[in-house]
Amino acid sequence: MKSQTPFFIHISKNAGTSVEEVFKSKGILLGRYDPFYKKHNLHWHTPPSAFTKCQKDLFQKEISSKTTFIIHRSPFQRVLSEMNCKWGNPQKKNQGSRRKFNNNLRQYLISVFLRRLHNKLYTLLVQLNFLNPVPRDHWIPQSHYLKYFSAESHKIKVVPFEFLSQGVSEIIGRQLTVPKINEQASSFKHDSSSISNLNKALIILAYTDDLINHKRLLKKEQACVCSGLITWKNFSFNSKWDR
Numbered sequence: 001m002k003s004q005t006p007f008f009i010h011i012s013k014n015a016g017t018s019v020e021e022v023f024k025s026k027g028i029l030l031g032r033y034d035p036f037y038k039k040h041n042l043h044w045h046t047p048p049s050a051f052t053k054c055q056k057d058l059f060q061k062e063i064s065s066k067t068t069f070i071i072h073r074s075p076f077q078r079v080l081s082e083m084n085c086k087w088g089n090p091q092k093k094n095q096g097s098r099r100k101f102n103n104n105l106r107q108y109l110i111s112v113f114l115r116r117l118h119n120k121l122y123t124l125l126v127q128l129n130f131l132n133p134v135p136r137d138h139w140i141p142q143s144h145y146l147k148y149f150s151a152e153s154h155k156i157k158v159v160p161f162e163f164l165s166q167g168v169s170e171i172i173g174r175q176l177t178v179p180k181i182n183e184q185a186s187s188f189k190h191d192s193s194s195i196s197n198l199n200k201a202l203i204i205l206a207y208t209d210d211l212i213n214h215k216r217l218l219k220k221e222q223a224c225v226c227s228g229l230i231t232w233k234n235f236s237f238n239s240k241w242d243r
Helices: 016-025 035-039 053-063 075-083 098-117 119-127 142-150 161-172 197-206 208-219 237-242
Strands: 006-008 067-072 156-160
Touching: 006 016, 016 161, 067 142, 067 161, 067 208, 075 098, 075 197, 075 208, 098 119, 098 197, 142 156, 142 208, 156 161, 156 208, 197 208
Parallel strands: 006 067, 067 156
Antiparallel strands: none
8 A cells, every 4th residue: 555645744853854854865845845835935843723724724735635744752852952953042152051051941941831821921021031032933832733633633643753763664654764863963062961950840841741742652652653542632721822
């Protein structure tokens, strides 16, 4: 049986660039190379749930005959990667010490939590320079990308970051090796041991649903899981991100 054409939804810092480059080398354009996004002037990082009604209709038509998939990663590793990314953390050059790193990380985590809980309060605090603004299409909860699919008939495949090559191979129907390429790895100054206990608690608070869902994926011991088999809704914060 011939595999369906894949459609990839790129979540920041979840090996999306690696996946796009590997598929491009095979002649398949995904993510930032996918002509769908350019044709409709959409950013490939944007969650489908944040699209306008017209954009959602176009998106649904596009994916209707395709195998849609995302990569899901532990929030602890993902926020660390965001902090070491020039797009996720524009102040990267100013985080030399562990103290500065954690102060900056705390600002972002509070921003993520407040934006999920009360978007107007988040906007006000950013305008008053009390909080770092969340960079465009970065730091977004992974559950927010899945929110769209919980209300639609179209099933989405979820690949745990830890089983990247195996999961992608299952989707495309042939063996692929996807190296977790990160051009900024050599410049990383901090690792998980650098994260303070306070910030670890804030990660749990801001990304609780992502953390629970990721553990569920790993417990299944499968490289690729259909979202219809998992309950993604643990909290009601996600709707605030649409505004």
